[in-house]
Amino acid sequence: MNAPLRRVAISVLVLFTLLIVNVNYIQVVRSDELREDSGNTRVLTEEYSRERGSIVVDGTEVALSTPTDDTLEYLREYPQGPVYAPVTGYYSLLYGAWQVEDAENEVLAGSDDRLALRRLADLFTGRDPAGGDVVLTLDPAVQETAMTQLDGATGAVVALDPATGAVLGMASTPTYDPARLSSHDPGAIRDYAAELDAMDTDPRLNRAIQDNYPPGSVFKVIVSAAALASGEYTPDTVVPAPDTLTLPGTSTQLRNFGNSSCSSSQEQSLIDALTISCNTAFAQLGIDLGEDAVREMAEGFGMTGESLDIPVQTAGSSVGDIESEAALGQSSIGQRDVRMTPLQAAMVAAAVGNDGTLMTPYLVDQVRAPDLTVIDRADPEELSEPVTPEVADQLQEMMESVVANGSGRAARVSGVTVAGKTGTAQVAEDVPDHNWFIGFAPADDPQIAVAVFVANGGGTGGDTSAPIAREVIEAYLEGQGG
Amino acid sequence: MTSGPSTDPRASAPGTETPTRRNTELALLGFAVLITLAAQSIVDLTVTGSLRAELAGFGAWFAAIWAVLHLVVRTLAPYADPLLLPAVALLSGLGLTMIHRLDLADEQVEGASGGDAPVQLLWATVGAGLFIAVLVVLRDHRLLARFAYTLALIGLVLLALPAVLPASISEVYGAKIWIRVAGFSIQPGEFAKICLIVFFASYLVDKRDVLALASRRVMGLEIPRARDLGPVLVAWALSILVLVFERDLGSSLLLFGIFVVMLYVATERSSWLLIGLGLFAAGAFLAYQLFGHVRVRVDTWLDPFAYRDEGGYQLVQSLFGLGTGGLFGAGLGGGRPDQVPVAKSDFIAAALGEELGLFGLVALIVVYLILVERGLRTSLIVRDAFGKLLAGGLAFAVAWQLFVVLGGVTGLLPLTGLTTPFVAYGGSSLVANFGLVAILVRISDAARRPAAPPAPPKQAIGEAPTEVVTP
Numbered sequence: 001m002n003a004p005l006r007r008v009a010i011s012v013l014v015l016f017t018l019l020i021v022n023v024n025y026i027q028v029v030r031s032d033e034l035r036e037d038s039g040n041t042r043v044l045t046e047e048y049s050r051e052r053g054s055i056v057v058d059g060t061e062v063a064l065s066t067p068t069d070d071t072l073e074y075l076r077e078y079p080q081g082p083v084y085a086p087v088t089g090y091y092s093l094l095y096g097a098w099q100v101e102d103a104e105n106e107v108l109a110g111s112d113d114r115l116a117l118r119r120l121a122d123l124f125t126g127r128d129p130a131g132g133d134v135v136l137t138l139d140p141a142v143q144e145t146a147m148t149q150l151d152g153a154t155g156a157v158v159a160l161d162p163a164t165g166a167v168l169g170m171a172s173t174p175t176y177d178p179a180r181l182s183s184h185d186p187g188a189i190r191d192y193a194a195e196l197d198a199m200d201t202d203p204r205l206n207r208a209i210q211d212n213y214p215p216g217s218v219f220k221v222i223v224s225a226a227a228l229a230s231g232e233y234t235p236d237t238v239v240p241a242p243d244t245l246t247l248p249g250t251s252t253q254l255r256n257f258g259n260s261s262c263s264s265s266q267e268q269s270l271i272d273a274l275t276i277s278c279n280t281a282f283a284q285l286g287i288d289l290g291e292d293a294v295r296e297m298a299e300g301f302g303m304t305g306e307s308l309d310i311p312v313q314t315a316g317s318s319v320g321d322i323e324s325e326a327a328l329g330q331s332s333i334g335q336r337d338v339r340m341t342p343l344q345a346a347m348v349a350a351a352v353g354n355d356g357t358l359m360t361p362y363l364v365d366q367v368r369a370p371d372l373t374v375i376d377r378a379d380p381e382e383l384s385e386p387v388t389p390e391v392a393d394q395l396q397e398m399m400e401s402v403v404a405n406g407s408g409r410a411a412r413v414s415g416v417t418v419a420g421k422t423g424t425a426q427v428a429e430d431v432p433d434h435n436w437f438i439g440f441a442p443a444d445d446p447q448i449a450v451a452v453f454v455a456n457g458g459g460t461g462g463d464t465s466a467p468i469a470r471e472v473i474e475a476y477l478e479g480q481g482g
Numbered sequence: 483m484t485s486g487p488s489t490d491p492r493a494s495a496p497g498t499e500t501p502t503r504r505n506t507e508l509a510l511l512g513f514a515v516l517i518t519l520a521a522q523s524i525v526d527l528t529v530t531g532s533l534r535a536e537l538a539g540f541g542a543w544f545a546a547i548w549a550v551l552h553l554v555v556r557t558l559a560p561y562a563d564p565l566l567l568p569a570v571a572l573l574s575g576l577g578l579t580m581i582h583r584l585d586l587a588d589e590q591v592e593g594a595s596g597g598d599a600p601v602q603l604l605w606a607t608v609g610a611g612l613f614i615a616v617l618v619v620l621r622d623h624r625l626l627a628r629f630a631y632t633l634a635l636i637g638l639v640l641l642a643l644p645a646v647l648p649a650s651i652s653e654v655y656g657a658k659i660w661i662r663v664a665g666f667s668i669q670p671g672e673f674a675k676i677c678l679i680v681f682f683a684s685y686l687v688d689k690r691d692v693l694a695l696a697s698r699r700v701m702g703l704e705i706p707r708a709r710d711l712g713p714v715l716v717a718w719a720l721s722i723l724v725l726v727f728e729r730d731l732g733s734s735l736l737l738f739g740i741f742v743v744m745l746y747v748a749t750e751r752s753s754w755l756l757i758g759l760g761l762f763a764a765g766a767f768l769a770y771q772l773f774g775h776v777r778v779r780v781d782t783w784l785d786p787f788a789y790r791d792e793g794g795y796q797l798v799q800s801l802f803g804l805g806t807g808g809l810f811g812a813g814l815g816g817g818r819p820d821q822v823p824v825a826k827s828d829f830i831a832a833a834l835g836e837e838l839g840l841f842g843l844v845a846l847i848v849v850y851l852i853l854v855e856r857g858l859r860t861s862l863i864v865r866d867a868f869g870k871l872l873a874g875g876l877a878f879a880v881a882w883q884l885f886v887v888l889g890g891v892t893g894l895l896p897l898t899g900l901t902t903p904f905v906a907y908g909g910s911s912l913v914a915n916f917g918l919v920a921i922l923v924r925i926s927d928a929a930r931r932p933a934a935p936p937a938p939p940k941q942a943i944g945e946a947p948t949e950v951v952t953p
Contacts, residue, residue, distance in 0.1 A: 001747050001748065001750065001867065001870050001871065001874075002862055002870075003750060004746055004747040004750050005747055005858060005861055005862055005870065005874050006862070008743060008746075008747060008858065008874060008878055009855060009858045009859075009862075012851070012854055012855070012858070012878065012881040013851070013855075015881065015882075015885045016847055016850070016851050016881070016884075016885070018885075018889075018894065019847055019884075019885060019888050019889060019892070019894065020844050020847055022889070022892050022893070022894045023804070023835065023840060023843050023844065023847075023892055024840060026801060026804045026805060026892055026893070027804050027805065027807060027808055027809065027835065027839065027840040027843070028808070028809060028840060030801075030805055031805045031806075031808045031809075032805075033805070034801055034802050034804070034805025034806065035802075035805050035806045035808070037802060037805075039790055039798065039802070040802040040805075040806065041818075041821065042802060042803070042806045042817070042818045042821065043806070
């Protein structure tokens with residue numbers, strides 16, 4: 001029996017070798033992949049035992065880690081939780097990290113390459129490793145005003161510095177308290193998440209960047225830009241503005257808001273058409289310019305369908321498919337498949353205000369080491385130049401007229417010229433319209449560009465969203481000593 | 483009874499200079515106890531920052547177990563293989579350490595107190611008691627052959643008991659393999675395994691000449707006669723019954739594998755291996771087609787990440803632990819092995835792999851390899867056929883069980899729910915395996931004992947003296 005026994009002994013050796021090879025494969029070859037898998041909460045719990053960096057707005061910590069007595073050594077706190085929740089997101093044991101907590105996790109957790117030297121030093125000095133701070137571009141006055149103004153509605157506000165692309169405000173409502181998702185009590189976290197899940201509109205979604213909506217008449221700024229850029233139009237060019245427009249190839253009658261008449265003469269200047277937001281004029285203008293001109297201009301303003309990394313990933317904005325001239329007519333007034341994020345809407349205003357140059361929006365101003373030395377600073381970058389400075393000036397003139405004389409009068413700020421455009425987008429039958437306003441101020445030297453979006457506000461962009469924009473602009477200019 | 487090997491009357495007998503190696507065993511046992519205590523200290527220091535008050539008591543108790551077992555072996559089986567006991571000591575020490583470490587995690591996360599490690603130490607003590615009892619009662623392993631059919635009956639009853647008992651007593655996590663009475667849980671299958679191996683050994687030694695008869699040769703293989711297929715078919719049917727009525731994939735696979743290998747060793751006919759493999763394939767195919775629980779196991783094995791929130795959760799968590807541990811591990815007390823469900827029992831190897839890393843896990847496998855190969859070596863040098871087959875069967879059983887368990891935990895094989903011998907939390911497994919090693923120690927003593935006249939075998943296993951020794 002010894003011969004087969006020896007073979008059994010060898011087989012056992014082979015079986016154990018298989019085990020060892022497989023363990024090697026898992027613990028060496030697949031190690032990184034398994035360690036970094038999102039379902040692996042080990043790394044998260046390890047991060048909890050390290051002092052996570054703060055998220056800072058204008059010198060104040062809006063997210064910070066404080067030491068605790070329990071096993072997870074640090075608790076994440078959000079002193080003004082609901083006000084900054086759309087931007088900070090949460091840092092949850094159960095649901096992972098979200099928004100800036102997620103996008104800047106490497107810095108906050110201290111694993112970012114820019115902190116590598118310091119980690120090495122920690123090793124030698126025995127100092128407890130800690131994460132770096134992320135300083136946001138937000139302006140507290142803008143953020144607080146925007147959140148207060150939106151309170152009770154479902155909507156978003158984005159404010160940009162037109163010259164740099166720095167995000168001055170990013171509000172989204174309804175909001176939530178990130179601290180309650182970041183506590184150490186799994187039961188309480190689950191209960192709160194269930195509460196949020198049960199709401200009609202999920203507060204965890206940042207509507208300013210993570211969803212897109214039909215922009216309605218806001219899109220007319222882009223069509224105007226395409227017209228002016230073609231060289232065949234000036235603000236004073238007279239365009240057809242009939243009471244009703246039968247869309248080419250269909251029997252669909254396109255009308256103006258409230259079936260009103262744009263002009264008794266059935267035609268008006270381009271600047272007047274924008275001022276009163278004449279639908280028929282812009283539908284016809286878009287059809288006359290052609291799909292390519294409209295689409296190219298939209299892409300120039302950032303509506304490429306691509307996501308931006310600000311560093312939170314945004315939803316894309318685009319004009320969608322345009323199958324026919326009729327569709328082009330409807331798209332030209334921001335309906336059909338045209339979709340914009342509120343951030344994109346703010347970018348349109350910012351580009352016009354910045355002499356036709358669109359700056360890449362960004363949320364993070366500085367990255368700081370735990371000892372507060374700045375290890376990285378934002379460097380404003382140009383994203384595109386959708387229009388020339390001359391065309392930008394003409395657009396500005398037209399948008400000033402909107403606020404001075406037209407649908408955007410509610411956005412007027414005393415002592416400051418505001419340029420803007422309203423939008424009232426139809427969503428569906430029997431569903432209240434979306435209300436938009438975009439604008440920038442002061443018109444001749446823009447400090448702030450703003451987009452206000454109120455979902456299903458039921459009013460018009462002029463009466464629902466323009467006042468919110470006014471408050472935000474005022475709050476910012478007051479803070480700037482203006 | 484503390485005399486060294488040189489004063490042992492048998493060892494000092496003129497002309498028989500075989501060293502007993504008892505001092506080697508003692509030194510290795512000391513080493514195993516030392517490693518265990520060091521590991522326990524590291525766990526306490528890392529997790530709580532200070533040594534627990536009970537550590538001294540634990541250490542004394544743990545060391546006492548092995549001191550006593552060493553003395554018993556020195557007295558009752560002086561020529562026993564010196565590596566078997568130390569390997570078991572190290573494995574159970576590491577198991578106790580990891581169970582204690584997981585106790586601490588439970589305390590911190592859930593506020594649970596008490597813990598399972600003291601209970602497991604108690605079971606180790608019971609196991610040691612069984613070990614001593616086996617060595618005292620069983621002076622010659624060939625005695626077991628006398629009770630082969632009785633043991634077969636006991637084995638079958640133990641195996642079948644959970645299946646016929648109501649689910650409230652026998653079912654845990656879907657597998658009907660338990661007997662739970664008065665707060666105690668027993669897995670009778672662990673004991674049945676040993677009883678059946680003894681029976682297989684005795685039966686196959688009796689019948690091996692018949693079973694080795696070939697009817698014809700096909701492509702160089704000796705094909706057995708059709709009517710001799712009976713025993714292997716019975717073993718196969720038994721395994722299928724275990725699978726159907728107890729939903730215990732592991733025991734089913736374990737029993738059938740052990741039987742086929744023992745059949746092969748007894749008959750020296752590799753055709754039995756092929757027949758076994760064929761039957762296994764047929765059984766596996768049938769089981770996959772017929773039973774949902776088998777299908778789930780196989781599907782989650784093939785792609786655990788696709789079922790990461792359902793059936794694959796355990797395996798995925800286990801892989802996360804192993805992957806996070808990497809080469810060197812998180813260090814004892816430094817990882818999160820408690821995130822793997824049932825880490826103390828079924829997944830204790832994953833817990834060890836996470837905290838001790840690849841190096842620690844491979845070292846663990848090598849300790850098992852030493853244990854198994856020493857068992858197989860015993861089987862090679864023991865003189866009687868029954869002893870050979872029994873030692874070979876027992877050693878292979880440990881190897882096969884470890885392969886199936888560890889293969890499951892690391893995703894190499896479908897998950898089965900067998901326990902990691904000596905390491906995993908669970909009284910039945912620990913006690914039964916102590917008994918298994920006691921038998922191996924007894925056989926190895928007989929194997930290495932120099933020229934002592936064997937007890938005259940008057941009964942059934944009569945052919946033993948005719949066995950040609952080819953060490």
